[in-house]
Amino acid sequence: MPLPQREDYTVEDIYALPEGTRAELIDGQIYYMAPPSRRHQNLLFSISRVIADYIDQKGGSCEVDIAPFAVFLNENDKNYVEPDIAVICDTSKLNDRGCSGAPDWIIEIVSPASRKMDYFTKLFKYRTAGVREYWIVDPVKNLILIYNFDTSDSEQYTFTDTIKAGIYEDLYIDFSRIK
Secondary structure, eight states, X not given: OOOOOOSOOOHHHHHTSXXXXXXXXXXXXXXXXXXXXXXXXXXXXXXXXXXXXXXXXXXXXXXXXXXXXXEEOSSSSSOBBOOSEEEESOGGGEETTEEESOOSEEEEEOOTTTHHIIIIIHHHHHHHHTOSEEEEEETTTTEEEEEETTTTEEEEEOTTSEEEOTTSSSOEEEGGGOO
């Protein structure tokens, strides 16, 4: 990761990056992202498929979006993130550019380059922006951390556990079946 530069970048600077450059903007600072691993992509696909299938079966109105998908967390132009999985139930937040405002549920899959960002920086940003639930899926540590910001609860699981989604009454994800 390059040395920190100025801290007054805006969303316009993100969109001005060369095509194919993946980066996020947090409090005016640009953070470049490394390409995801194959394992990361398999987890992303498997988890998002379980959630999307559940919503489809229930006839739900929530939308599941996967990275790269733009989320503008605040009204200002200093925060732009691309969560691995974002579940948005208020579809009025959606437009052609992405999601304006906090998704209901965000899942980040940790990679070596994103560890500090996912565990600390994004945890704080997502909570203060109004995300209802945040999952950190860490395949290296065999760990899933669940933060339910509605109830201020946090729980820890492993890849052998079945985990209930807090924003739904009856959605369970069996991580022993996630490939």
